[in-house]
Amino acid sequence: MSFFVQTSISIGIQILIGLYFLADIFLSYNTPITPIDHYYFIIYSFGIFLIIRAFLFFPYLLLKKIKPIVAGIFISLCESLLIFLSIIDNIVFFNQGLHFYDSHVLQFLTNPNWNREVQITWIAWVSLISIFLVLFIFQLGLFKILNERLNKPSIKKLTIPSMITVGLFLTLSNVYGYQNYFPKKGEILNSFPFYNIIYDSPGQEPLEVRYKYQKADIDKKENQHIFLLMAESLRADAFTPELMPLVSKFVERNGCFVSPRHYSGGHTTENGIFTSFYGLNGYHFQNFRAKSLPSPGLTFLKEGGFEILGGSASSLRDFNGLGFIFGIFDQFKQFLGRDVYNDDLDMVNWALETVDYNKSQFMFLFFNSTHHNYHYPPEFEIYRPVVEKDFNHLKIAGKPHLQQQFFNKYKNSVRYVDHLLAKFLREALEKTNEKSIIAIAGDHGEEFWEEGFLGHSNTNFINPKIQVPFIICDLSKKLKNHSVKLTSHVDIFPTILTLLYPDKDWSAYFDGGDIFTPQNTPYKVVTPPLFPYKKNKICLITKDKKYWFKKSGKKLHQLKPYKITDLEDKVTTDSDGVMKVLLERFSKDVYRYLAPASKL
Helix, strand or coil: CHHHHHHHHHHHHHHHHHHHHHHHHHHHCCCCCCHHHHHHHHHHHHHHHHHHHHHHHHHHHHHHHHCHHHHHHHHHHHHHHHHHHHHHHHHHHHHHCCCCCCHHHHHHHCCCCHHHHHCCCHHHHHHHHHHHHHHHHHHHHHHHHHHHHCCCHHHHCCHHHHHHHHHHHHHHHHHHHHHHCHHHHHHHHHHCCCHHHHHCCCCCCCEEECCCCCCCCCCCCCCCEEEEEEECCCCHHHCCCCCCHHHHHHHHHHCCEECCCEECCECCHHHHHHHHHHCCCHHHHHHHHHCCCCCHHHHHHHHCCCEEEEEECCCHHHCCCHHHHHHHCCEEEECCCCCHHHHHHHHHHHHHHHCCCCCCEEEEEEECCCCCCCCCCHHHCCCCCCCCCCCCHHHHCCCHHHHHHHHHHHHHHHHHHHHHHHHHHHHHHHHCCCCEEEEEEECCCCEECCCCCEECCCCCCCHHHHECCEEEEECCCCCCCCCCCCEEHHHHHHHHHHHHCCCCCCCCCCCCCCCCCCCCCCCEEEECCCCCCCCCEEEEECCCEEEEEEECCCCCCCEEEEEEEECCCCECCCCCCHHHHHHHHHHHHCCCCEEEHHHC
């Protein structure tokens, strides 16, 4: 009986923690909370947490037969850990919009430099350890008290009837809720523990790549330089004369083209970089990674005599399976020092030393200062106030009023990256000539509570997360007068190759196309990481609307809509009947370079 009571008390604590955040989370989804919402959250959560405890019951009984104190330490340790994880999970979800057990989070935590990217301060670590120790001491005391007071035959007889009664009540309530409550609540149910894993994960049949690498039969280029410059978390609205004055002047002076509306191929780094290099939609990433297939665009550049070079102030080679992309590089150097802003500077200095006038070179540089915690030297702190350097992110829960302080820090980091980009362009182009092509973009965007969350990790296709700047310059000609309306990362390499080899048709090799040539694909694709195998959302974007879908079956083309918005993220309808046409087209396009393994 003591086990049942102790676990029930612990479950109650977990539910109270969830309830503390629940109203604010509902508001993040623009949904007012009601007593019915509270009721079903309590019932559902109690059932889920009770199922988890079932796995502890038999080990507890075995240990109790050996020595009761060992069983007490075991159950106290487990309960402390479960409550501790609930605290972490609710804080993470409140801020990021996803759970700590999300497949993307678990994948991220396997990266060797994960803490360098998230920048958890020592204050936060001390807070975490202290919280766990307090919970463990509390649970040990609770076990001692319950074991002394409930270890009576008359009370023990109540254990099984109590468990049966609670089990029946929870089962009936959840069955009724699944039929009458859950279908009406939509995306907000992602906040319920394990809901998306249990009810919202249709899976994916195995797929195989059927991409054919062919020689392009192109001439070797002499003394031609291509620079692809990418900044972490660079939003489209960050490219302004105020925040990026130096690059803005460079663009104006050189007649560069600036896309009026450009989307990344995903809301995370791996999909942003993959779609840029491969010119293929993000749903190819997992299968291309499994076979370590090289970028078609870089393969063609190698054929054209280019040296392939890359530098990164982030640990891209070890990040979320990205390493295979850089296998084709002749040199790829990472800069992973103590201060991120110095890493960006070191990367620029290395790149300037590496640029060679006497060679044709492709150079990729990845700037990391605009990544959370948003880094820059003290002299670049123009916008104030900002959150302090050692800010304890455990305190952020319930404090979205810090939005401006975070955004100010981000803007300062953008100004710093602007300075570094201008430095590189100015000094590199002194060493090259007019035969230079420059592309500048963000890998993805960054949300600052515009839709209730901070960062870019949770799957949401709003503009702050997926709309980024895209600038392309060909110093041998003016590009600015082109009237292109919509572009995406999959268009970057086809456009570069077309500028290099205008007489060559590249359409057979890419989902994207040359942005200065009319394209026949009526939509752009944005996918989350691990789609379609572990994530199930995808967005198709046309010149007028965004169509937000979930997978409805195990086949890649089986989609069901859950939202339609205009390009400014205002909810709208499919009044013109475009969605049906889009899905029919998508069902064909999606198998252009992939096929179900069963059919091969």
